[in-house]
Amino acid sequence: MLEGLMQGLVTAFTFTNILMVIGGVLIGTFIGMLPGLGPMSIIAIMIPVAISIGEPSTALILLAGVYYGAIFGGSTSSILINAPGVASTVATSFDGYPLARQGKAGKALTVAAVSSFAGGTIGAILLMIFAPMLATVALLFHSTEYFAMMVVGLSAIAAFAGTGQVSKAIMMTILGLMLGTVGEAALFPAPRFTFGVQDLQSGLSFITLAMAMFALPEAIYLVLDPNRSKTGSGGTSEIKDLRITKAESKEIAPVIGRQSLQGFFIGVLPGAGATIASFLGYAVERNIAKKEDQDKFGKGSLKGLAAPESANNAACTGSFVPLLTLGIPGSGTTAILLGALIALNVSPGPRLMVDNPNIFWSVIISMYLGNLVLLILNLPLIPYIAKILAVPRTYLIPFILFFTMMGAYIGQNNATELLLLVGLGVAATILRFANFPLAPALIGFILGRMLEDNFARSMQLYDGFSFVWERPMTTGLLFLAIVLVILPSWRARLARIRAKGIADGD
Amino acid sequence: MALERWIALVFVAICLIYGYTAFFAMDGALAPFMRRNPVWPSTFPKILAVMGLVTGLVILFGGKAAASRPGEGEIDYRRLLSYNFGQALLLLTLMVIYALALRPVGFVLSSVIFLSLGSYILGERKLFVVVPVSLVAVFGIWYLVQEVLGIFLRPWPWFI
Numbered sequence: 001m002l003e004g005l006m007q008g009l010v011t012a013f014t015f016t017n018i019l020m021v022i023g024g025v026l027i028g029t030f031i032g033m034l035p036g037l038g039p040m041s042i043i044a045i046m047i048p049v050a051i052s053i054g055e056p057s058t059a060l061i062l063l064a065g066v067y068y069g070a071i072f073g074g075s076t077s078s079i080l081i082n083a084p085g086v087a088s089t090v091a092t093s094f095d096g097y098p099l100a101r102q103g104k105a106g107k108a109l110t111v112a113a114v115s116s117f118a119g120g121t122i123g124a125i126l127l128m129i130f131a132p133m134l135a136t137v138a139l140l141f142h143s144t145e146y147f148a149m150m151v152v153g154l155s156a157i158a159a160f161a162g163t164g165q166v167s168k169a170i171m172m173t174i175l176g177l178m179l180g181t182v183g184e185a186a187l188f189p190a191p192r193f194t195f196g197v198q199d200l201q202s203g204l205s206f207i208t209l210a211m212a213m214f215a216l217p218e219a220i221y222l223v224l225d226p227n228r229s230k231t232g233s234g235g236t237s238e239i240k241d242l243r244i245t246k247a248e249s250k251e252i253a254p255v256i257g258r259q260s261l262q263g264f265f266i267g268v269l270p271g272a273g274a275t276i277a278s279f280l281g282y283a284v285e286r287n288i289a290k291k292e293d294q295d296k297f298g299k300g301s302l303k304g305l306a307a308p309e310s311a312n313n314a315a316c317t318g319s320f321v322p323l324l325t326l327g328i329p330g331s332g333t334t335a336i337l338l339g340a341l342i343a344l345n346v347s348p349g350p351r352l353m354v355d356n357p358n359i360f361w362s363v364i365i366s367m368y369l370g371n372l373v374l375l376i377l378n379l380p381l382i383p384y385i386a387k388i389l390a391v392p393r394t395y396l397i398p399f400i401l402f403f404t405m406m407g408a409y410i411g412q413n414n415a416t417e418l419l420l421l422v423g424l425g426v427a428a429t430i431l432r433f434a435n436f437p438l439a440p441a442l443i444g445f446i447l448g449r450m451l452e453d454n455f456a457r458s459m460q461l462y463d464g465f466s467f468v469w470e471r472p473m474t475t476g477l478l479f480l481a482i483v484l485v486i487l488p489s490w491r492a493r494l495a496r497i498r499a500k501g502i503a504d505g506d
Numbered sequence: 507m508a509l510e511r512w513i514a515l516v517f518v519a520i521c522l523i524y525g526y527t528a529f530f531a532m533d534g535a536l537a538p539f540m541r542r543n544p545v546w547p548s549t550f551p552k553i554l555a556v557m558g559l560v561t562g563l564v565i566l567f568g569g570k571a572a573a574s575r576p577g578e579g580e581i582d583y584r585r586l587l588s589y590n591f592g593q594a595l596l597l598l599t600l601m602v603i604y605a606l607a608l609r610p611v612g613f614v615l616s617s618v619i620f621l622s623l624g625s626y627i628l629g630e631r632k633l634f635v636v637v638p639v640s641l642v643a644v645f646g647i648w649y650l651v652q653e654v655l656g657i658f659l660r661p662w663p664w665f666i
Contacts, residue, residue, distance in 0.1 A: 167565050168510070171517060174558040178524055181551050190535065192547055193527060223597060223628070224581055224589035395639065398624030401601060402617065409608070410651060413658075418605030422598060433583035434509040452550045459545035 004353070005128075008361025011057050012369060017362070020062040021369045022377065028069020029378060033077045039070035040332045040439075041215040045403050047207055047340050048410045056344040057359045061366040063337060068120065068370040071274070071316060072378060075112045075309060080105060088274035088312045091282040095297065095304035102300055109382050110244055111302055112309045113375055115256050119310030120371040122260035123267070123317025127324075128364055130268075131353075134325040138350035144467045147454040148477035150447050152484070153328040156269065157440050159484040166488045169440045172431075176444025177451070179204055199416040206339040208408040208421050209445055213438045214332070215404045216425030221432075222397055244302075252306040255285055263311030267318025269330065274312040274319070281311030317367060324348055324360060328447065332439035335446050342446075509583055511566055518562035525555030596627045612662040617644040 011017065024046075031042045046066050050059035074089040079096035092112065099108035141149065158169035182193045183203025194200040244252075259281040266277040285307040286297045297304040322328045327349035329335035341348050346359060353360045408421045428438055458467045458474075469475055528551035536546060581589065604620045621640035622633065630636055652659050 167561060167568070171514070171558070171561045171565060174554060174561060175517065175520075177554055178520075178551075178558065181554070190547055192532065192551070193524065220594050220598075221581060223594045224586075224591065226590065392630070394625045394628040394630035395636075397597075397628055398621045399643070401597065401624060402621055405601065405604065406647065406651075410659075415605050415608050418608070419602065422601050422605065426598065430509075430583075431513060433581060433586075434513050436510070436513065455550055456545045459549070460543070463544050 012365035024065025032070035032073020091308035098300035115309035119313035123314035176441035180448025212424035263314030267315030277315035278308035514565035
């Protein structure tokens with residue numbers, strides 16, 4: 001481990017890479033503050049840039065920096081103008097915005113930055129411990145287990161989608177898998193489902209799909225509802241008094257510790273992610289707080305601010321565990337990162353640590369660096385960063401649309417891609433109207449090809465479906481997948497029957 | 507019928523077309539030696555089609571339609587026209603026109619027009635600000651993409 005760590009240090013501490021971290025964090029923070037642009041959209045927009053860098057570890061370092069910056073940027077707009085750009089910073093606004101209105105915006109931002117830093121750093125340490133362990137286990141996996149593991153990952157994402165959403169999430173996953181089969185399959189050099197369209201021959205581009213799923217619907221929402229991008233009015237223009245007192249830091253330190261741990265482990269679960277971690281962190285801290293502290297939650301409690309902030313950053317780091325060790329993304333963001341890695345000819349999985357240790361470790365090192373840069377760069381910049389919120393939407397929206405299209409166009413140099421983008425984007429917006437989760441579709445799309453490859457390989461090895469019951473680990477994993485999918489709907493049914501019974505007994 | 511059921515209906519239709527292709531249309535083109543293979547290009551799509559069909563039908567007919575009121579910050583599609591629906595439609599049309607014009611008109615001109623018109627549609631009337639801003643931005647991006655990243659963008663119209 002130490003050797004790898006040193007190697008990572010050497011890779012990460014080159015001049016270009018440090019520049020990339022700084023640049024990525026800055027870009028991420030600035031764009032992340034714009035209401036409506038979450039880390040997923042920003043990373044999707046940055047991917048063509050990262051891919052054209054060519055060097056995988058540098059590209060990944062840039063994207064990781066953008067990711068952290070975007071999360072912090074989202075917290076900033078939650079605190080200053082109560083406009084969380086991302087779901088995972090909604091909990092931040094519960095106590096952050098009241099603090100800002102009390103004129104303590106500076107203090108709130110400092111607490112947010114420090115908690116994010118602590119959460120991210122503790123998460124990175126845990127990642128360093130757990131990822132190699134998991135990778136060792138995963139090296140025992142055959143293609144049949146990979147296939148089963150991916151099925152588990154996909155069903156877990158559906159299962160954690162929330163009540164009433166499970167069947168929708170499954171539908172979106174299958175839709176993503178179907179979209180993934182368009183074009184040539186890896187094992188069979190014959191085009192499928194292209195319906196004679198030449199441009200579909202090589203399959204849909206994942207960047208186009210990512211833009212169409214996240215960036216474009218968000219932009220359309222901004223157009224439809226001007227309130228989403230309202231700027232400034234309620235915020236404080238003056239930011240002073242950044243300092244935290246000793247008593248306050250004593251108060252929030254245990255909160256940060258607990259929530260970093262909890263957040264990390266929630267983040268490891270596929271589909272759970274930073275949003276659940278932040279809400280759960282907030283709820284847990286409110287429940288275990290002393291009575292007089294409990295009353296302060298929601299009215300500007302520093303604990304209530306520190307909890308979701310450290311939890312969501314730790315969870316973001318945690319979500320790298322399944323990505324780096326199994327090659328399975330647990331969230332939309334890591335799915336996009338996985339796509340970028342594949343485009344750079346790196347296949348994440350247990351072999352990554354053995355074959356490309358410098359990539360693996362430099363990503364981890366860049367997490368420390370990114371968090372550190374975030375802290376020292378952003379604290380003094382906070383008052384200036386807040387100025388970006390003043391960009392009027394009449395400029396903002398055309399530029400978002402323009403960057404979305406550039407992202408899809410630059411990689412392919414194909415104008416058909418833009419028409420596909422608009423078409424898929426409109427479809428995604430309609431799906432979003434009806435509350436269909438979009439991330440499962442993208443995860444399904446990206447995993448689809450690997451899923452089918454492993455499936456085909458298992459079928460060939462066992463000459464049919466017998467691998468499903470001949471390999472105990474595969475059987476176990478597939479069984480787990482079925483349980484994951486059925487359990488939520490079964491429990492919902494049980495609850496409904498119970499509710500009915502009470503009504504009948506009335 | 508709620509929007510989610512309409513979507514499920516469309517999805518079922520997609521699955522039927524997809525399934526038809528997988529079950530009946532695709533295997534004809536299979537090379538003879540491939541037929542001895544236990545897994546065909548259509549095997550995985552067949553499984554997907556069946557699973558998709560089941561899921562789609564479950565949403566279409568199963569349970570009561572959850573009266574999903576849109577949460578705060580979400581958009582209520584039932585009142586779609588009370589939002590800036592026209593602006594959104596115009597911008598999407600503009601995007602399509604941009605996609606079609608990008609090649610013949612060239613990157614710089616079409617992008618500047620796209621950005622300026624986009625702002626105009628959204629209600630910005632200060633063209634003497636919008637156009638220079640777009641010009642600077644487009645040139646900056648063109649320079650970055652073509653000169654720094656080395657991706658050719660075809661900057662000028664076809665006749666230059």
